[in-house]
Amino acid sequence: MEIGKKLKEARVNSGLTQEDVADKVRVTRQTMSNWENERSYPDIINIIELSSLYGVTLDELLKGDEKMIEHLEESTNIVKSNRQLILAIVLNILLVITFILFNGIIETNHSFIFVAMFVGILSTSFLFYQIIKKI
Structure with a gap:
């Protein structure tokens, strides 16, 4: 039924x-x-x-009721997806703030530059992935 x-x-x-x-x-x-x-x-x-x-x-x-179960699964996945997108945005904002605060240290140490680039690329990729999933 x-x-x-x-x-x-x-x-x-x-x-x-x-x-x-x-x-x-x-x-x-x-x-x-x-x-x-x-x-x-x-x-x-x-x-x-x-x-x-x-x-x-x-x-x-x-x-x-398969239709109702599908509806509930879909609405739950939307909430989870929104949380991941918000997390990605917050992570990128914190990363930018960190880069600004520690700009002097990063600028003078070449290994920090590579680590910062890697973390920045990884974080931005995660954000883009979450945005693309929403589309």
Whole structure:
């Protein structure tokens, strides 16, 4: 059974209207309707809230619905990808600040120049890789 049918069945069994549930989960009634008619899917936070509200397990709601599982995996991967991109940006900013602060030391020592170039190329490559993954 698909998630929409399970959500509607659990809501009806709980004696709640779409409006009641929408208020408790802090979404619109139209959003609830879209979830129950599978025009869109709730995120994992809302699934957990609905599970608790209806008194059913996550397993009961999610098991057997491949589209919903794919949706959750995709949304989780987006969050992970965003974290990696932010990490790459912060790393590059810190690297630039470090190069500016230690410019005198790096400039006078040839081995530091090569290490700085290597770290800079590696860090920039990681940043570009994260940006390309987002596209």
